[in-house]
Amino acid sequence: MSTPGPRRTTIKDVAELAGVGVATVSRVLSGGSASAETRERVLDAATKLDYRPSALGRNLRQQRSGGVALLVPDITDGFYARLCDGVLSCARSYREPVTIGVTGDDAEQEADLVGGLLEQSMDRIIAVPSGDGEMWASAVRAGLNVVFADRRVWSPGQHARALDEVPAVLTDDRSGLRTAIEYLTGLGHRKIGFLARQGMSHRVAAFREAMGDLLDEDLVVFARASRDSAYAAAAGLFQRRADLTAVIAGGNMLGEAAVLAARELYVRIPRDLSLIMFDDVPWAELCSPPLTVIAQPASDVGYRAAELVLRHGRRPRTVSLPTELIVRSSCAPRR
Amino acid sequence: MSTPGPRRTTIKDVAELAGVGVATVSRVLSGGSASAETRERVLDAATKLDYRPSALGRNLRQQRSGGVALLVPDITDGFYARLCDGVLSCARSYREPVTIGVTGDDAEQEADLVGGLLEQSMDRIIAVPSGDGEMWASAVRAGLNVVFADRRVWSPGQHARALDEVPAVLTDDRSGLRTAIEYLTGLGHRKIGFLARQGMSHRVAAFREAMGDLLDEDLVVFARASRDSAYAAAAGLFQRRADLTAVIAGGNMLGEAAVLAARELYVRIPRDLSLIMFDDVPWAELCSPPLTVIAQPASDVGYRAAELVLRHGRRPRTVSLPTELIVRSSCAPRR
DNA sequence: AGTGCTCATGGAAACGATTCCATCATCATT
DNA sequence: AATGATGATGGAATCGTTTCCATGAGCACT
Numbered sequence: 001m002s003t004p005g006p007r008r009t010t011i012k013d014v015a016e017l018a019g020v021g022v023a024t025v026s027r028v029l030s031g032g033s034a035s036a037e038t039r040e041r042v043l044d045a046a047t048k049l050d051y052r053p054s055a056l057g058r059n060l061r062q063q064r065s066g067g068v069a070l071l072v073p074d075i076t077d078g079f080y081a082r083l084c085d086g087v088l089s090c091a092r093s094y095r096e097p098v099t100i101g102v103t104g105d106d107a108e109q110e111a112d113l114v115g116g117l118l119e120q121s122m123d124r125i126i127a128v129p130s131g132d133g134e135m136w137a138s139a140v141r142a143g144l145n146v147v148f149a150d151r152r153v154w155s156p157g158q159h160a161r162a163l164d165e166v167p168a169v170l171t172d173d174r175s176g177l178r179t180a181i182e183y184l185t186g187l188g189h190r191k192i193g194f195l196a197r198q199g200m201s202h203r204v205a206a207f208r209e210a211m212g213d214l215l216d217e218d219l220v221v222f223a224r225a226s227r228d229s230a231y232a233a234a235a236g237l238f239q240r241r242a243d244l245t246a247v248i249a250g251g252n253m254l255g256e257a258a259v260l261a262a263r264e265l266y267v268r269i270p271r272d273l274s275l276i277m278f279d280d281v282p283w284a285e286l287c288s289p290p291l292t293v294i295a296q297p298a299s300d301v302g303y304r305a306a307e308l309v310l311r312h313g314r315r316p317r318t319v320s321l322p323t324e325l326i327v328r329s330s331c332a333p334r335r
Numbered sequence: 336m337s338t339p340g341p342r343r344t345t346i347k348d349v350a351e352l353a354g355v356g357v358a359t360v361s362r363v364l365s366g367g368s369a370s371a372e373t374r375e376r377v378l379d380a381a382t383k384l385d386y387r388p389s390a391l392g393r394n395l396r397q398q399r400s401g402g403v404a405l406l407v408p409d410i411t412d413g414f415y416a417r418l419c420d421g422v423l424s425c426a427r428s429y430r431e432p433v434t435i436g437v438t439g440d441d442a443e444q445e446a447d448l449v450g451g452l453l454e455q456s457m458d459r460i461i462a463v464p465s466g467d468g469e470m471w472a473s474a475v476r477a478g479l480n481v482v483f484a485d486r487r488v489w490s491p492g493q494h495a496r497a498l499d500e501v502p503a504v505l506t507d508d509r510s511g512l513r514t515a516i517e518y519l520t521g522l523g524h525r526k527i528g529f530l531a532r533q534g535m536s537h538r539v540a541a542f543r544e545a546m547g548d549l550l551d552e553d554l555v556v557f558a559r560a561s562r563d564s565a566y567a568a569a570a571g572l573f574q575r576r577a578d579l580t581a582v583i584a585g586g587n588m589l590g591e592a593a594v595l596a597a598r599e600l601y602v603r604i605p606r607d608l609s610l611i612m613f614d615d616v617p618w619a620e621l622c623s624p625p626l627t628v629i630a631q632p633a634s635d636v637g638y639r640a641a642e643l644v645l646r647h648g649r650r651p652r653t654v655s656l657p658t659e660l661i662v663r664s665s666c667a668p669r670r
Numbered sequence: 671a672g673t674g675c676t677c678a679t680g681g682a683a684a685c686g687a688t689t690c691c692a693t694c695a696t697c698a699t700t
Numbered sequence: 701a702a703t704g705a706t707g708a709t710g711g712a713a714t715c716g717t718t719t720c721c722a723t724g725a726g727c728a729c730t
Contacts, residue, residue, distance in 0.1 A: 008398075010686055021710035026688055035708060055455045056395045057686030060715050065391060065400075066455075067434070075423065081416045088410065088437055097455060099402070099432045102423055120390045120401075120432060227617070259621050282562070283616075286594050288623030345716055356680035361718055370678060392716025395685050 009049045011057075018045035029053065059121070067097040068309055069117045071127040073105040073199065074225055078252050078281045079298045080128065083149060086302025087126060094310050105199045105225040107131035114139055126305045129153040130199050137162045145312070149305040151202050152318070168318045169305040173278075174206040176294040176323030180248060180276045181210045183292075183325060188334035189246040189274060193219040193237055195254040197230070203250050203278070219244065223254065230257035238265050238273070245334050246274040252281045259287060270332035280326055290328035297321050344384045346392075353380035364388065399458045402432040403644055406448055406462040408440040408534065409560055413587055413616045414633045415463065418484060421637025422461055429645050440534045440560040442466035449474055461640045464488040465534050472497045480647070484640040486537050487653070503653045504640040508613075509541040511629040511658030515583060515611045516545045518627075518660060523669035524581040524609060528554040528572055530589040532565070538585050538613070554579065558589065565592035573600055573608070580669050581609040587616045594622060605667035615661055625663035632656050 015022040018041045028034045028042040045051075059065045070087050072080040084100060091098045099122065101113040110131045117125060124145045129136060133156035140146055140162045148168035155163040184192055192214065194207045208215055219241065223233035234257040238244065249255035255277030259269065267273050269289060277284065280295035300321055308319075350357040353376045363369045363377040380386075394400045405422050407415040419435060426433045434457065438445040445466040452460060459480045464471060468491040475481055475497045483503035490498040519527055527549065529542045543550055554576065558568035569592045573579065584590035590612030594604065602608050604624060612619065615630035635656055643654075 008686090011688095012686080015710090022687085023689075023710055023712095024708080027709090030688080033708075038708080052450075052454050054686055056391075056398070056400060057715095058688070060391045060395045060686080060717090061688045063391070063715065069432075074420075075410070076413075076416050076420050078411075078413070078416075081411050081413075084435070085409075085411050085437065088435065092436075095451060097404075097434045097436070097451060100419070100423065100435045101427075101432070102420065116430060116432060119387050256617055256621065281618075282591055283618030283621060286591065286618060286623070287621045343716090346718095347716080350680090357717085358680055358682090358719075359678080362679090365718080368678075373678075389716055392685095393718070395687085395716075396718045398685065 008054070009051050011051070011053065013049055014042065014045045014051050017049060018042045063121065064123045065121045067091075067099060067122065067124075068306065069099045069101065069122045069125040071101050071103055071110065071113055071125065071129075073103050073128055073130060074253075075100065075102050079150075079279045079296065082298035083128070083302040086299035086304075087306040088302075089299075090303045090306035091310065096310060103128075103130050105130045105197065107135070111135050114144075118142060118144070124309045126302075126309055132156065133163055136166075140166060145309060147305045147309040149301050151199070165317075167308050167316065169301050169308065170318065170320050171296045171301060172320045172323050173203050174210070176278070176296070176325065177203070177206045177210045177248070179325045180294055181207075181214075183327070184246045184248075184274060184276065184331065185214070187246075187274065187331060190214060190334075191216065191219065191241070191244050191246070193221070193241070193244050193247040194250065195230070195234055195237065195247060195258060196220060196222050196250040197254060198222060198224055200250045207248065223257070227253060227257065230254050231261055234258045234261035235265065238262065238267055244273065246276075246331070249275065249277040252277060252279040252284075255279075255284075255291060255293075259291075270330050271335070274331035274334075276325075276331060285328065287330075289330050291330045292328045293326050295324045295326050297323075343389070344386050346386070346388065348384055349377065349380045349386050352384060353377045394456070398456065400456045402426075402434060402457065402459075403641065404434045404436065404452045404457045404460040404462075406436050406438055406445065406460065406464075408438050408463055408465060409588075410435065410437050414485075414614045414631065417633035418463070418637040421634035421639075422641045423637075424634075425638045425641035426645065431645060438463075438465045440465045440532065442470070446470050449479075453477060453479070459644045461637075461644055467491065468498055471501075475501060480644060482640045482644040484636050486534070500652075502643050502651065504636050504643065505653065505655050506631045506636060507655045507658050508538050509545070511613075511631075511660065512538070512541045512583070513545045514660045515629055516542075516549075518662070519581045519583075519609060519611070519666065520549070522581075522609065522666060525549060525669075526551065526554065526576070526579050526581070528556070528576070528579050528582040529585065530565070530569055530572065530582060530593060531555060531557050531585040532589060533557060533559055535585045542583065558592070562588060562592065565589050566596055569593045569596035570600065573597065573602055579608065581611075581666070584610065584612040587612060587614040587619075590614075590619075590626060590628075594626075605665050606670070609666035609669075611660075611666060620663065622665075624665050626665045627663045628661050630659045630661050632658075 011022050011025050015025045025042050028039050068091055088098055103110040107130055126147050126149055128150045133153050136153055137160055146166050152168040155161055196204050221233045221237045223229040230253050249258050258275055262269050269275050277291050277293045280293040284291040284293050346357050346360050350360045360377050363374050403426055423433055436448040442465055461482050461484055463485045468488050471488055472495055481501050487503040490496055531539050556568045556572045558564040565588050584593050593610055597604050604610050612626050612628045615628040619626040619628050
């Protein structure tokens with residue numbers, strides 16, 4: 001059935017050809033000390049045999065499989081796609097493979113995925129967490145090396161501080177939202193809505209805070225992770241509250257849904273409704289009208305997170321990356 | 336430094352608690368034959384100890400690491416993101432981890448990545464191939480279990496047929512292009528351009544074939560994998576050939592670039608130029624004007640490819656998934 | 671009763687690397 | 701010249717699983 005082909009060349013073969021012991025070969029190849037002459041003989045033999053150390057053997061011995069895992073809610077979302085890209089590009093320079101899983105913003109799937117990783121003895125993981133702190137706390141206790149990206153999660157109990165030590169790479173949503181809201185209120189808007197997705201509680205909290213007295217709790221709505229749900233949430237909000245004059249979409253899928261729903265309901269942007277969207281995606285400029293957005297350095301978030309988990313040096317608690325309001329044509333003064 | 340914590344429970348512990356040999360435990364757990372009583376005792380012990388077999392040990396023994404690798408040109412491209420999603424969702428049901436790499440449509444990076452996978456003893460890979468047949472042929476000879484997705488590559492020599500056996504999941508570009516071109520010629524267009532990206536030679540070939548006598552080789556242009564390059568290619572074509580009245584973009588990034596370039600150059604779509612884009616992305620509808628597209632079932636491509644590589648049953652050579660022309664507002668009769 | 675067959679079973683040998691530890695040579699110091 | 705320190709070296713153990721093989725029990729048939 002399978003190819004009976006020539007056995008893979010092992011460290012033993014190299015040792016034999018070089019006339020040394022396997023231990024010496026291992027040492028030379030992983031930068032240990034050896035005499036110049038031996039080193040040369042080993043290296044020679046290795047190249048002659050085109051020897052590639054088997055990750056399998058190494059992994060078993062070291063009780064950990066190499067590589068990094070990456071958990072995102074939805075790889076189809078441009079933001080997370082860029083985040084992945086950032087991780088991938090950093091990991092590449094370390095020659096570490098990246099295993100990706102999508103959680104769909106669902107705690108159960110997330111727990112499943114993490115369980116699978118544990119089974120693989122993966123011990124490094126970058127996650128956009130969806131689940132409860134409980135699960136992550138136990139994962140950390142199990143020795144998993146976690147870095148949070150885009151959002152984080154806190155220790156459930158007031159005693160357990162495990163999660164509070166987990167490094168995280170976030171975007172500065174708070175300040176992004178603040179400038180966005182300043183911009184909108186400057187245009188005269190008072191009734192400002194927020195379209196959120198499950199798992200965006202940090203962003204919602206920032207919105208609430210930035211809105212201050214203006215906050216109308218009825219104007220923040222939640223959608224689940226799907227496009228349909230986003231559309232339903234947007235359409236529902238627009239129909240329910242005719243007095244709404246501006247809305248902030250918590251992500252590009254929400255923004256897309258908002259544009260679509262507005263079009264469907266004959267709500268004109270920006271004449272009837274001003275729209276600001278989180279995340280600057282290429283189509284925001286192509287859209288009609290071009291969308292004013294809060295740009296986030298998605299790729300950098302991924303890259304930095306990967307650095308944190310891979311370099312593993314002395315690491316800062318949390319790094320926060322700047323956001324930027326890019327004004328295009330989807331906002332107008334309140335009429 | 337590392338936790339001195341309680342040793343991971345191994346198969347040996349289970350055997351001990353159940354009062355049987357390790358071999359028996361292994362058999363029971365992997366569905367071998369055993370007496371009812373033994374089976375129960377083993378299962379009991381396993382649950383009591385919360386035993387999870389270590390993938391590391393298994394992998395070493397079986398000389399192959401589990402999981403699937405997936406190579407795409409650019410995960411930031413909506414089409415490939417959806418393809419990934421399809422693969423991920425299929426792999427999930429098999430509980431197989433997926434390792435993703437991006438090639439950037441570059442043969443060298445691709446070869447690097449494949450080398451890395453070999454080192455990891457990954458033996459199953461789904462790839463959108465960029466490189467030459469040589470590399471893939473040698474990978475197949477090395478025992479790699481390859482399935483091509485979205486496009487394929489043929490054996491370099493006329494003797495070596497290794498690659499021709501590799502299964503592939505493709506979209507029916509040929510028929511998609513044919514209907515698109517029929518549509519355009521029906522609107523009176525004769526000078527039809529094609530915006531391609533490196534690695535899209537199959538699509539270009541299909542375009543050439545479908546164009547027949549109408550083909551003007553000067554109207555097909557190539558871009559590299561970046562957004563800038565796509566923009567440059569589109570702008571170059573539009574400026575160089577004022578007689579162009581219609582253009583087909585070979586992918587959504589090319590389409591985006593075409594819209595942008597047209598806008599920049601005051602070329603009005605569809606009045607001055609009709610545009611059809613490969614791949615129906617959400618923003619195509621949001622764009623102004625909404626874009627006529629050749630829709631491709633990206634997610635299905637991924638899913639089917641994953642099925643092929645994971646089920647590994649008797650497998651068909653190649654499966655071709657239908658495309659669909661979705662007419663929106665980016666094409667108009669030639670004036 | 672003896673022979674042959676089918677099972678369940680457990681010991682032990684892989685798999686390929688790293689790493690502990692003992693050995694030995696070399697060299698400097700007393 | 702004897703001792704100690706240093707450094708290079710290789711044998712062997714180890715990681716956790718699967719799988720080969722031998723053993724022995726149970727049973728049916730001659």
